[in-house]
Amino acid sequence: MTDTPEPAKRLLVRTWGCQMNVYDSARMADVLAPLGYGSTGELEGADMVVLNTCHIREKASEKVFSELGRLRLMKQARAAEGRRMIIAVAGCVAQAEGAAILERAPFVDIVLGPQATHRLPALVRRAEAGERALLDTEFPPEDKFDELPEATIPQGLTAFLTVQEGCDKFCSFCVVPYTRGAEYSRPAASVLAEARRLVAQGAREITLLGQNVNAYHGEGPDGSTWRLSRLIRALADIDGLARIRYTTSHPRDFMDEHGGDVELIAAHRAVPQLMPFLHLPVQSGSDAMLRAMNRRHTADDFLRIVDALREAQPDLALSSDFIVGHPGETEADFAATMALVRRVGFASAFSFKFSARPGTPAAELEMRVPEATKDARLLELQALLRDQQAAFNASLLGRVIPVLILEPGRHKGQMAGRSPWLQPVHAMLPPTLAGEIVPLRITAAHPNSLAAEATSATPLDAPAPAMPERAMPLLQAASA
Ligand code: SF4
The missing domain is CATH 3.80.30.20 (tm_1862 like domain)
Structure with a gap:
């Protein structure tokens, strides 16, 4: 058996905002892998930190600058140990604020717009060579x-x-x-x-x-x-x-x-x-x-x-x-x-x-x-929307629905999955079902999730048969 080698450098990408930013963050990890960067979830020990930002929420820029304040202290501590930490700001705040970020936070190494992900490795190489204040907010996305x-x-x-x-x-x-x-x-x-x-x-x-x-x-x-x-x-x-x-x-x-x-x-x-x-x-x-x-x-x-x-x-x-x-x-x-x-x-x-x-x-x-x-x-408005969400979740009680099983849940023996309507679903199931779509009966409706149990049709001791979801009715009556 061969062990996977530790990446030479650790990359932390913190992501705010929409799923498009989540996607871009994954692509940043992809493009930096050939430079020796492996992803970490920990700020401690990170050799590079990317803040992939969102401009939609109120005071978005202020929140980025306050996060940068914390990173500046870490960067100084790393420098005192003779180690480098590259800081990059990406995403929509980077696009909107551009050079203003470098003026206000001169310890930032790279400011990168959402259309420049593919140019990140070149910018990182320049930052590693000692260049500072690198700005790339060019369009177009092609x-x-x-x-x-x-x-x-x-x-x-x-x-x-x-x-x-x-x-x-x-x-x-x-x-x-x-x-x-x-x-x-x-x-x-x-x-x-x-x-x-x-x-x-x-x-x-x-x-x-x-x-x-x-x-x-x-x-x-x-x-x-x-x-x-x-x-x-x-x-x-x-x-x-x-x-x-x-x-x-x-x-x-x-x-x-x-x-x-x-x-x-x-x-x-x-x-x-x-x-x-x-x-x-x-x-x-x-x-x-x-x-x-x-x-x-x-x-x-x-x-x-x-x-x-x-x-x-x-x-x-x-x-x-x-x-x-x-x-x-x-x-x-x-x-x-x-x-x-x-x-x-x-x-x-x-x-x-x-x-x-x-x-x-x-x-x-x-x-x-x-x-x-x-x-x-x-x-x-939110009270009405909450009531509607609760009513929708409750409408599934007793029904059998196809659930994509994803990962172990928080409790022993529990697996977490996803309904066709994006609700998280929890049920006691064997971990071998991860990746399968199985019929489960909904037993409890919570505000933001559902609890479920296996039915006689749920395959428990072997991988589920390769039944296409189209063969599975979306909703079966409670008695099914
Ligand atoms: S302007 Fe903004 S809110 Fe309107 S459609 Fe475009 S992305 Fe959506």
Whole structure:
């Protein structure tokens, strides 16, 4: 037996924000492996620390600078021992703040935009040679995907795969079009090749990522343009890939009249690997607010899309994003949001108070909603969304559902898995079932997870038969 050699240098990547940042962080570990860097979860002893940042939350930059303050002390302590520690800031704060980071935190070695991941090794080599204050915030993303080497570090049973980057929508409150640039779709052949590699490394479920993933317009292997629906149908042909998801979608890109990918709705009926769970941000139920936010769809458009999706896939559950207290939001606007939420019924959601992001059009708007009003509205909305999530989880009680078994749970003999609707599921099962999709009966519904037990149909003492999920009904009645 040969031991895996210890990596010569330790790399810690701290990730904030969306799954696209999680994906980028994994690619950073990939590109730095040939330079002798192996991943560590510990700050102690790290030879290089990357802060992969997110600009969405309030005071994002301040939080990065306070983290950098702590790193500066560690870097000084390492230097006193005659050892080097490279500090890099990546992601959307790096893109937005650029050189300002190097001015305010001159001990930072590298500032790297989200489109420059493939150039990180060259920057690290220069930093190791003693160069300081290296800045790379260049677009465009084409180069990134053309030049990134193949991913080598397995992601596990569930994997992320970025297929699209950037945004052309310019919602009034959002910095993404300024930090990630214009919409760009990777060629389908490169996505399919990466998906095959992920499956060969063990992935059973792949989540396709994009800021506007359903705006996907990639070049197909035949030279034609493939939409996301076409890409998903091709991915569904990969042997061993049991589950496909995609996030985040924009309602407009589901709309025929705006050249959207309506076939994607049909794919929810036709492609059994496509999971019946969709994150579709609506932000508000008021058309006046949607206009003010430059969302370019109405509340009614959103409801029509939801109805069509539910007709295609009756088991479909939805999550969404909401902003309350956008400048100018009246009681009637907020009531329209509550009405939309009641009409749709969400399985989960993210909701926030409006807060101005510097550099966005909404930051200039008058008619600010008082903080106390925003607080009250957010509480009311979140109470309703919590009730809906609890009701959705409770609706599964007694049902038998297919669960992808992932890893040991917190308790002895317990395994943790994932439902088709992304809920964590816990059950007493043998560890040999990791990677299998097995039918389990739901015995308890908690706010954010489910408990389950094996049924007579659950294979317990041998690897599960290679039953495709399509052969397993999504929901069986409680008596099944
Ligand atoms: S669609 Fe709107 S919220 Fe989403 S990334 Fe683009 S600008 Fe931001």
